[in-house]
Amino acid sequence: MTASPAARPALYRQVTDTLRARLDAGTYQPGDRLPSESILAAELGVHRLTMRRALEELAREGLVQPRQGAGTFVLRRPATLAVTVPLTRGEFTSSLRAQLETQGQRYTDRLAGSEVADDPRARRELRAARTRMRRVDSFLEVDQEVWICSTAWGPDRLLRDVASVWRQTDGIYGVLLDRAALPLRYVWRSFGAEPASVEDAGRMGVKPGSPVVVREGLTADGEGKPVLWVRRRARFDRVRYVLHYDS
Amino acid sequence: MTASPAARPALYRQVTDTLRARLDAGTYQPGDRLPSESILAAELGVHRLTMRRALEELAREGLVQPRQGAGTFVLRRPATLAVTVPLTRGEFTSSLRAQLETQGQRYTDRLAGSEVADDPRARRELRAARTRMRRVDSFLEVDQEVWICSTAWGPDRLLRDVASVWRQTDGIYGVLLDRAALPLRYVWRSFGAEPASVEDAGRMGVKPGSPVVVREGLTADGEGKPVLWVRRRARFDRVRYVLHYDS
DNA sequence: CAGTGGTCTAGACCACGCC
DNA sequence: GCGTGGTCTAGACCACTGG
Numbered sequence: 001m002t003a004s005p006a007a008r009p010a011l012y013r014q015v016t017d018t019l020r021a022r023l024d025a026g027t028y029q030p031g032d033r034l035p036s037e038s039i040l041a042a043e044l045g046v047h048r049l050t051m052r053r054a055l056e057e058l059a060r061e062g063l064v065q066p067r068q069g070a071g072t073f074v075l076r077r078p079a080t081l082a083v084t085v086p087l088t089r090g091e092f093t094s095s096l097r098a099q100l101e102t103q104g105q106r107y108t109d110r111l112a113g114s115e116v117a118d119d120p121r122a123r124r125e126l127r128a129a130r131t132r133m134r135r136v137d138s139f140l141e142v143d144q145e146v147w148i149c150s151t152a153w154g155p156d157r158l159l160r161d162v163a164s165v166w167r168q169t170d171g172i173y174g175v176l177l178d179r180a181a182l183p184l185r186y187v188w189r190s191f192g193a194e195p196a197s198v199e200d201a202g203r204m205g206v207k208p209g210s211p212v213v214v215r216e217g218l219t220a221d222g223e224g225k226p227v228l229w230v231r232r233r234a235r236f237d238r239v240r241y242v243l244h245y246d247s
Numbered sequence: 248m249t250a251s252p253a254a255r256p257a258l259y260r261q262v263t264d265t266l267r268a269r270l271d272a273g274t275y276q277p278g279d280r281l282p283s284e285s286i287l288a289a290e291l292g293v294h295r296l297t298m299r300r301a302l303e304e305l306a307r308e309g310l311v312q313p314r315q316g317a318g319t320f321v322l323r324r325p326a327t328l329a330v331t332v333p334l335t336r337g338e339f340t341s342s343l344r345a346q347l348e349t350q351g352q353r354y355t356d357r358l359a360g361s362e363v364a365d366d367p368r369a370r371r372e373l374r375a376a377r378t379r380m381r382r383v384d385s386f387l388e389v390d391q392e393v394w395i396c397s398t399a400w401g402p403d404r405l406l407r408d409v410a411s412v413w414r415q416t417d418g419i420y421g422v423l424l425d426r427a428a429l430p431l432r433y434v435w436r437s438f439g440a441e442p443a444s445v446e447d448a449g450r451m452g453v454k455p456g457s458p459v460v461v462r463e464g465l466t467a468d469g470e471g472k473p474v475l476w477v478r479r480r481a482r483f484d485r486v487r488y489v490l491h492y493d494s
Numbered sequence: 495c496a497g498t499g500g501t502c503t504a505g506a507c508c509a510c511g512c513c
Numbered sequence: 514g515c516g517t518g519g520t521c522t523a524g525a526c527c528a529c530t531g532g
Contacts, residue, residue, distance in 0.1 A: 007509085010519075010520060010521090011520075011521070012520080012521085013445070036497075036498060036499080037498080037499065038497095038498085046521085046522090047521065047522045047523070048522095048523095049521075049522075049523090050520085050521065050522080052499085052500085053520090053521095055499095057455075057456060060442050060456045061442055061456075066498090066499060066500090067498085067499080067529090067530080068498070068499045068500065068528070068529050068530075069497080069498055069499065069528075069529035069530030069531075070497095070498065070499080070529085070530050070531075071497090071498060071499080071530090072498090072499075080439065082437065085490070087334050087335075088334075088492075089492035089493075185492070186490075186492040187491075187492060187493060188489055188490060188491050188492060188493070189489070189490045189492075190329065190487050190488060190489040190490070191438035191460070191487060191488045191489075192327070192440075192460050192483060192486070192487030192488070193439075193440035193441075193458040193459060193460040193461075193483035194440075194458055194483055195307050195308055195457070195458050195483075198260070208304075209304060209307045209308075209456075210442070210458075211440040211441055211442050211457075211458035211459070211483075212440060212458070213438070213439050213440040214440075214487075236439060236440035236441055236442075236458075239439070240437055240438060240439030240461075241437060241438045241439070242435055242436070242437040242438075243332070243433075243435060243436045243437070243490075244434075244435050245335075245336035245432070245433040245434060245435060245436075246336075246434060246435070254528085257500075257501060257502090258501075258502070259501080259502085283516075283517060283518080284517080284518065285516095285517090293502085293503090294502065294503045294504070295503095295504095296502075296503075296504090297501085297502065297503080299518085299519085300501090302518095313517090313518060313519090314510090314511080314517085314518075315509070315510050315511075315517070315518045315519065316509075316510035316511035316512075316516080316517050316518065317510085317511050317512075317516095317517065317518080318511090318516090318517060318518080319517090319518075
């Protein structure tokens with residue numbers, strides 16, 4: 001019913017399983033440096049390229065992280081942070097930041113860049129045919145790791161000089177709440193997945209093509225006019241989004 | 248601020264971009280078979296392995312799909328289906344099925360297997376220390392493609408003989424609604440991402456390690472007792488989940 | 495500058511689909 | 514049985530990190 005009578009899996013896949021078993025067993029501990037690719041290849045009697053393919057799988061699963069020139073390191077286990085998604089349109093509590101604080105983890109919302117730019121998708125989402133628009137990039141760093149890359153689009157009028165009012169604890173909504181007189185409201189949020197772009201992968205320290213959780217959202221002001229379209233890409237092994245219906 | 252002064256990207260990455268440009272330009276049309284790896288490699292003057300790495304990226308992005316023995320085919324563009332997630336705990340309308348029907352797409356919810364089994368995670372979620380539990384696997388097929396793989400856990404009492412009452416239009420909730428006298432309610436839903444397992448990847452026709460959207464959820468009966476824990480893995484280029492706050 | 499991961503070419507064999 | 518993608522080995526060079 002499954003496939004042919006269980007053909008022997010490819011060698012690199014067997015190697016992956018061997019290494020995964022060692023990680024599970026604690027042979028290699030989080031933070032440890034693995035033996036070099038050549039050593040491991042020799043030990044298991046395979047070519048270095050085959051070993052690389054195996055290690056690549058593990059990297060994609062978020063178990064290890066290769067660093068050129070330094071070695072391949074065992075990551076700490078995916079203790080995914082469950083970010084609560086509000087079920088009503090008015091709540092703007094950031095469960096993410098609240099949770100990080102209660103767990104005593106240091107986080108910083110860094111502004112990566114900001115420029116006046118144009119994007120058809122953003123224009124459509126914000127229903128802004130002629131407004132001058134600004135794009136703001138930022139990323140959330142937790143315990144030395146980048147967990148989330150964000151891109152926000154909104155009218156330049158509201159986002160001008162973000163750098164000067166940026167607070168590393170509040171992110172883009174902090175800027176907006178300061179400037180938009182009226183209260184903010186959710187219009188929609190969406191959740192999906194995607195392969196990491198080369199740029200995001202570099203920032204997050206994962207392989208290009210690794211899964212990232214994509215959360216998009218549109219926020220409007222009190223009159224219902226869309227003011228911000230945000231697109232967040234988060235490390236799949238660090239972040240997931242939860243809806244609690246028990247309220 | 249980004250990295251070193253733009254080192255020349257790796258050759259395989261340049262090849263990826265070349266091919267991606269051709270796909271964007273329509274040089275290769277959806278449904279077409281690409282020239283073989285050897286031909287393409289020769290044409291661009293690279294080794295076949297380098298070409299393979301490039302094609303692998305495109306496959307991971309959901310743009311092409313290699314089929315052993317047959318060739319590499321251009322997939323139709325990711326017209327992601329937006330599945331509406333209800334904001335109240337009682338609604339059990341399946342926006343997915345409704346949308347597929349209005350779009351005139353044929354779908355089938357296939358039962359893949361069912362067995363009495365045990366799983367610590369499922370036991371914990373369902374708060375069932377000693378109940379005999381059953382696992383039910385199914386997948387949703389749309390237009391010849393598998394879009395979603397599901398695994399559901401619940402008390403054997405409610406899931407016995409699923410095969411005999413399974414309707415290909417209703418899936419697991421259909422079974423449950425038939426048997427649970429009381430109305431069902433959501434307890435929570437969560438959204439994340441993950442690399443596709445080898446098994447799921449095979450069923451969905453994607454590469455192992457490709458991103459999949461993971462939707463988990465716990466459902467309870469009218470008295471609030473958890474009765475079903477579901478874990479869905481969906482193709483990232485076909486499904487995303489949306490919350491509309493504008494109701 | 496030694497050692498590590500990252501890339502690339504070369505050439506071979508295998509498993510599978512299709513004709 | 515031919516052509517396709519899938520795997521594996523061999524050996525080389527490069528880019529980067531760290532002492």
